[in-house]
Amino acid sequence: MHGKIADSTLGQRAGPSLWARLTAHRPAVIDLVAVAALWQLSTYYFSPAIVPPIQDIGDAIWKIFSQWDNLVSLLATSLRVVAGLSISFVLGAALGVVMGLFGGVRTYARPLLHMIQGVPALSWVVFAVIWFAQVEIRIAFILIIGTLPAFALYIDSAVKSVNLDLIHLGQALRANRLQILTKVIVPAIVPEIMSAWTVNLGNAVRVAVIAELIGSTTGVGFQLLQAQAVFDMAGAVAWTLSLVAVLFVYQGIISLVESRLLAWRPRSEVV
């Protein structure tokens, strides 16, 4: 006898059905319909310049996705977000791991990172305009400086809280430092890495749009500025909604990666 099976989920876990997945999004759909209804109702009381009808917003969204120039702007912002976040993640993760492993680095790096986090995105935009001539470098700098501290701080905390028993196991097996890092520490902090990506994604989208407001000739930030210049409220809302849609796609990808990487977690731990 080898003891009872502790969990009824033993073996292959069947994923939720398509219907279950769709119904899980019901509250979001209800929210969306309610906001749209309120918006449409408002159009009867306000000028179309202030609250444009949903039909106009729909037309503006169609223009974004059907016209190549517009689509390029949406893609430019999307790619800037991914590129900036990726560089920020690599640098932030490396710093976070070093901070987690070496107390001395942590002592000095944490206050600095908190200080950077406290600087408004707009201040970084001003600094970047003064420091860098190249628009893409400016945007990348603002994105990286805006998101790196969160990656570093999340990963630092995660490394600090890795179960010491597992590290001692690695030591007892005489694993070298690199093996302990790659085979014990990194897999152990994957849940926190995914959380950091989720938090930073929304942050990066906001920062990217602010960065594109100055000097850029493409991107959602630039298009919002254009819409503001001609009082095109339908266009401004359409660009905003399109960007939110991109954000949802990215969040979906993160959720998918998360469910793959964290398939080992008990159901009760999966939010």
Add this chain to the structure above:
Amino acid sequence: MTENPIVAFSGVSKTFLKDGASFTACSDLSFAIEPGEVVAIVGETGCGKSTALALLLGLQEPSRGAIRVLDVDPFKDFHALKGRVGIIFQNDRLLPWRTAIDNVAFGMEILHIAKAERMQRAMHWLARVGLERFANSYPHQLSGGMRQRVSIARTFALNPPLLLADEAFSALDEITATALRNDLLSMIGEEKKTTIFITHSVTEAAELAERVLVFGRPGRVLSEVRAKDMIARGGTHADVAAEIRESMKSARSTSSHAMAM
């Protein structure tokens, strides 16, 4: 003592400094373990068992004295013992993100053993502990006893000449612990492993070991009970346990006498 014991502690002392005060965890600790022996180190909490284990594993450097494990200094030649000392911990220490078979293969991965071979060996040892059906289960899907079996399989898969079991059954219920103890003993017998059980359970020490080293504070061998000889002379495990308890009682009085002086 033979010329080549597997483990030899000679006059080993270990003193820790904390907040300016020194604390002696081991004092003039000497013992030897011969190839193929199954030895238990028994003693009350705080008698230096864990420090002796850390010294034996080379995780700490002795303040004085010499330690040889498989002919090397475990602290100075730390990596020379890679894959040569297997340890079963009190808690299973399975990596939660790895399946049972990948956990068994973990130690072999550290040794850079080829994937095909390590998977084959991992499956062999999983089958040996009766868990081949659960090869692809994650630790949270297994009971405490099953998890400890996986950790035993992980240790045996490395085929180390020396096995250490640190309170390996103390986190399990009595029925599971007894079953696991018997299985482990038969595996040790089959594989002819030199084994050191570190335990505070007198019964466990009496049932598992051929020789029992009774530790007293601060970390030294106060007496030795030759369980194998007692059983060979017609004694029972209960007799061995009684002998160990008697040794521990005198160890306690010796310790308190020493502290009073």
